[in-house]
Amino acid sequence: MSSQGESKWVYTFGAGATEGRADMKNLLGGKGANLAEMANLGLPVPPGFTITTELCTHFYANGRAYPPELKTQVADAVARLEAAMDAKFGEPANPLLVSVRSGARASMPGMMDTVLNLGLNDATARGLALRSGDARFAYDSYRRFIQMYSNVVLDVDHHHFEDILDGHKRDKNYSLDTDLTAADWQSVIEDYKKAVERELGTPFPQDVQEQLWGAIGAVFGSWMNARAITYRRLHDIPASWGTAVNVQCMVFGNMGEDCATGVAFTRNPSTGENAFYGEYLVNAQGEDVVAGIRTPQHLTVAGKIANKSDLPAMEEVMPDVFNQLNEVRLKLELHYRDMQDIEFTVQQNKLFMLQTRNGKRTAPAALKIAVDLANEGVIDRNEAIKRIDPASLDQLLHPTLDPKADRKVIAKGLPASPGAASGKVVFTADEAEQMAGVGDAVILCRIETSPEDIHGMHAARGILTSRGGMTSHAAVVARGMGRACVSGAGDIRIDYKNKLMAVRGVTVKEGDIVTIDGSTGEVMLGEVPTIQPELSGDFATLMGWADGIRRMKIRTNAETPLDARTARKFGAEGIGLSRTEHMFFDPARILAVREMILAESEEGRRTALAKLEPFQKKDFVDLFTIMAGLPVTIRLLDPPLHEFLPNTEQDMDEVAKATGTDPLRVRHRTIQLHEANPMLGHRGCRLGITYPEIYEMQARAIFAAAAEVSKISGETVTPEVMIPLIMTKKEFDILKAVIDKAAAEVKAATGQSFEYLVGTMIELPRAALRAGDIAETAEFFSFGTNDLTQTTFGLSRDDAGAFLPEYQRQGILEHDPFQTLDATGVGELIDLAAQRGRAVRPDIKLGICGEHGGDPASISFCESIGLDYVSCSPYRVPIARLAAAQAALNSDTVKRD
Ligand code: PEP
Ligand code: MG
Numbered sequence: 001m002s003s004q005g006e007s008k009w010v011y012t013f014g015a016g017a018t019e020g021r022a023d024m025k026n027l028l029g030g031k032g033a034n035l036a037e038m039a040n041l042g043l044p045v046p047p048g049f050t051i052t053t054e055l056c057t058h059f060y061a062n063g064r065a066y067p068p069e070l071k072t073q074v075a076d077a078v079a080r081l082e083a084a085m086d087a088k089f090g091e092p093a094n095p096l097l098v099s100v101r102s103g104a105r106a107s108m109p110g111m112m113d114t115v116l117n118l119g120l121n122d123a124t125a126r127g128l129a130l131r132s133g134d135a136r137f138a139y140d141s142y143r144r145f146i147q148m149y150s151n152v153v154l155d156v157d158h159h160h161f162e163d164i165l166d167g168h169k170r171d172k173n174y175s176l177d178t179d180l181t182a183a184d185w186q187s188v189i190e191d192y193k194k195a196v197e198r199e200l201g202t203p204f205p206q207d208v209q210e211q212l213w214g215a216i217g218a219v220f221g222s223w224m225n226a227r228a229i230t231y232r233r234l235h236d237i238p239a240s241w242g243t244a245v246n247v248q249c250m251v252f253g254n255m256g257e258d259c260a261t262g263v264a265f266t267r268n269p270s271t272g273e274n275a276f277y278g279e280y281l282v283n284a285q286g287e288d289v290v291a292g293i294r295t296p297q298h299l300t301v302a303g304k305i306a307n308k309s310d311l312p313a314m315e316e317v318m319p320d321v322f323n324q325l326n327e328v329r330l331k332l333e334l335h336y337r338d339m340q341d342i343e344f345t346v347q348q349n350k351l352f353m354l355q356t357r358n359g360k361r362t363a364p365a366a367l368k369i370a371v372d373l374a375n376e377g378v379i380d381r382n383e384a385i386k387r388i389d390p391a392s393l394d395q396l397l398h399p400t401l402d403p404k405a406d407r408k409v410i411a412k413g414l415p416a417s418p419g420a421a422s423g424k425v426v427f428t429a430d431e432a433e434q435m436a437g438v439g440d441a442v443i444l445c446r447i448e449t450s451p452e453d454i455h456g457m458h459a460a461r462g463i464l465t466s467r468g469g470m471t472s473h474a475a476v477v478a479r480g481m482g483r484a485c486v487s488g489a490g491d492i493r494i495d496y497k498n499k500l501m502a503v504r505g506v507t508v509k510e511g512d513i514v515t516i517d518g519s520t521g522e523v524m525l526g527e528v529p530t531i532q533p534e535l536s537g538d539f540a541t542l543m544g545w546a547d548g549i550r551r552m553k554i555r556t557n558a559e560t561p562l563d564a565r566t567a568r569k570f571g572a573e574g575i576g577l578s579r580t581e582h583m584f585f586d587p588a589r590i591l592a593v594r595e596m597i598l599a600e601s602e603e604g605r606r607t608a609l610a611k612l613e614p615f616q617k618k619d620f621v622d623l624f625t626i627m628a629g630l631p632v633t634i635r636l637l638d639p640p641l642h643e644f645l646p647n648t649e650q651d652m653d654e655v656a657k658a659t660g661t662d663p664l665r666v667r668h669r670t671i672q673l674h675e676a677n678p679m680l681g682h683r684g685c686r687l688g689i690t691y692p693e694i695y696e697m698q699a700r701a702i703f704a705a706a707a708e709v710s711k712i713s714g715e716t717v718t719p720e721v722m723i724p725l726i727m728t729k730k731e732f733d734i735l736k737a738v739i740d741k742a743a744a745e746v747k748a749a750t751g752q753s754f755e756y757l758v759g760t761m762i763e764l765p766r767a768a769l770r771a772g773d774i775a776e777t778a779e780f781f782s783f784g785t786n787d788l789t790q791t792t793f794g795l796s797r798d799d800a801g802a803f804l805p806e807y808q809r810q811g812i813l814e815h816d817p818f819q820t821l822d823a824t825g826v827g828e829l830i831d832l833a834a835q836r837g838r839a840v841r842p843d844i845k846l847g848i849c850g851e852h853g854g855d856p857a858s859i860s861f862c863e864s865i866g867l868d869y870v871s872c873s874p875y876r877v878p879i880a881r882l883a884a885a886q887a888a889l890n891s892d893t894v895k896r897d
Pocket of ligand 1: 577763785786849
């Protein structure tokens with residue numbers, strides 16, 4: 001008991017005196033809180049105590065010193081264990097032994113894990129041998145303790161002990177550890193102790209109090225070791241959380257054939273099937289199961305059969321204990337309302353529970369478990385929706401690598417677009433198209449891609465680049481197309497001339513087969529088998545539940561019929577961004593586009609544009625037809641014109657020939673269009689201002705298509721015409737007049753009346769600030785957060801990938817702002833623009849169409865400021881549907897019909 005005024009640092013559990021609960025994880029750590037909870041549930045937990053995480057914080061705040069009252073609190077807790085076990089800590093005739101384990105709030109590899117059998121020394125080991133009547137067991141336990149303690153607490157390397165044990169086995173001609181007798185272990189122990197003394201200059205501690213405090217100190221010390229610090233950084237765990245220490249009475253799974261130890265999941269963690277799943281070992285301690293020295297046996301007969309094991313199942317060997325364990329399994333699942341990962345030990349046919357926690361699982365298992373638990377009435381549907389990490393759905397929508405397959409990883413880049421793909425290596429888009437045309441699967445490998453490569457990217461199964469970040473051209477386009485993509489694999493050197501790529505001594509030639517995994521960024525040699533996705537069943541059920549409660553609509557970014565169809569299959573409720581320039585790269589049109597750019601007069605441009613108009617109209621007819629009455633936002637031309645011109649001398653000559661232009665004119669025009677900062681140059685609506693005939697043609701094509709589809713289908717098509725990169729209301733008004741004029745002309749020519757909206761992207765800070773003026777005439781805003789991030793930060797979206805990782809490493813930026821919306825900076829501009837827009841036009845439609853529209857954290861931000869929809873690439877639509885539902889649940893904006 002702590003006296004008044006003193007802090008309470010120690011909480012007991014088990015043997016009828018449990019002070020903690022499951023909801024005290026912050027104070028007791030995950031392991032400690034769950035041990036307490038299991039004890040509260042009446043499950044057989046060996047008694048113990050937890051030293052709190054607050055003590056860890058105190059320890060570091062006070063120069064690694066403990067508060068004075070800790071000694072008494074620990075001594076009181078040990079005395080309680082002694083009473084419960086009828087044994088004494090350090091007493092040779094009847095020793096109490098304990099385990100010491102760390103336990104933070106979140107499970108954290110990298111920290112000190114476990115010391116077992118603490119309390120053994122020369123005298124107590126002898127006592128244990130006598131009392132248990134099993135000298136072999138006692139000395140085996142002691143040698144394990146010396147090795148573990150010396151390694152984990154005293155930092156003596158494992159190899160010293162392994163060398164000694166190997167030497168003894170060699171001398172005696174033994175092959176297995178189990179061949180060693182009690183006497184053998186005793187002489188191993190003597191050598192172990194000598195090795196420790198040699199390494200440390202002091203003998204192995206015989207004083208059990210010194211052992212205990214040494215282990216407690218090692219746990220707290222490990223909170224700040226380099227591995228733990230790295231793990232915390234990677235997983236956003238604050239150092240202030242601290243770890244707890246759990247001291248628990250030992251139970252022994254290695255006392256004979258009626259003893260065992262094991263680990264289990266209450267349901268299958270890879271498939272989610274509601275079947276008990278686990279492994280155990282007879283006559284062993286916990287470390288043996290994970291160490292892989294002996295082959296573990298299955299818990300159930302079904303598991304044994306499924307894994308073709310001929311070792312007997314626990315269900316057969318220890319049916320009574322197995323039944324008890326199965327009851328514990330059901331009780332824990334009902335109590336925690338989730339699949340549990342448990343550890344247990346059987347000592348002389350008596351079951352003890354050593355740990356429970358929510359089990360890690362694969363994405364398909366997570367889905368099945370959530371849906372099953374909801375159907376079983378254990379959780380409600382909203383809870384099931386919250387349980388699934390939206391990002392994990394990616395694994396379900398694309399082919400994934402067969403986890404059983406061998407893989408030889410040769411390089412790693414960014415996981416730019418999920419999915420796994422194998423194919424023959426090609427280095428140009430044209431080759432990709434040709435080889436795909438004859439039925440080959442290909443992987444297009446480029447230093448970086450440009451709009452000119454689109455046809456090859458479409459034809460390829462996957463795309464690999466050695467340069468570029470997560471919003472590079474390759475990454476954005478591949479995500480949109482649903483192609484696997486690894487970008488920025490900087491170790492790979494691509495040599496176009498010799499048609500090969502090289503990485504760390506491996507050379508891959510054109511035609512060689514590689515596999516890329518766009519979900520991990522790995523590049524592998526040869527073909528690795530993949531598994532195809534399944535979109536029905538649990539997936540469809542959960543998505544249906546999510547759709548029932550989300551408030552925001554989910555649209556897609558799509559311009560090709562294939563993408564639009566894919567997006568609808570995934571549940572898109574319209575198109576939020578159709579980038580019309582992508583349609584210009586089609587081989588049938590690029591010539592006319594180039595003619596338009598090369599033309600020296602408005603008349604010349606109009607002639608070329610007239611050739612493009614029927615193509616554009618057909619594009620829009622397709623999109624409107626596929627979207628069947630759902631909203632479709634079409635953005636007028638955005639990129640700088642030089643992107644459409646050829647790059648090499650040879651290509652320039654070909655273009656000159658094909659367009660009947662003087663080759664010098666082609667070169668001159670290319671030089672003329674060159675810009676130092678094209679992203680901030682002559683692009684977006686600036687093209688419309690200087691060449692209004694381009695937007696005029698596009699608007700006419702949109703309206704003609706809308707009129708045609710409305711007439712044929714009887715469905716009302718209401719196109720949303722979107723102007724990019726607006727910085728002033730004046731720009732918008734000038735271009736809106738061009739669009740309105742085109743609409744009036746089409747209405748007059750077709751006799752068909754139709755509705756339409758004209759709105760703008762908000763991609764520049766000035767546009768966000770002046771959103772009030774702009775909303776006087778703009779009927780919708782779509783936040784183009786790729787450009788808005790670029791222009792707010794002043795970071796080039798094409799170049800920042802080279803140094804942003806260093807910014808993240810140094811903690812300057814927590815996330816890549818091109819992936820996860822910077823809620824406090826860019827987000828503030830969006831919020832402000834939304835408010836100013838709404839103040840002027842209360843029913844203004846607000847959406848987002850940058851890459852952030854498919855990012856769960858960014859979607860949550862969009863919900864918090866009340867946007868009407870998010871728009872993302874087709875393959876992210878299901879992720880966005882789920883993330884929007886979770887955002888609605890978290891901000892209590894759930895749709896109520
Ligand atoms: C944006 O800037 O967010 C956007 C969607 O446009 P793009 O990526 O085509 O520049
Ligand atoms: Mg943009």
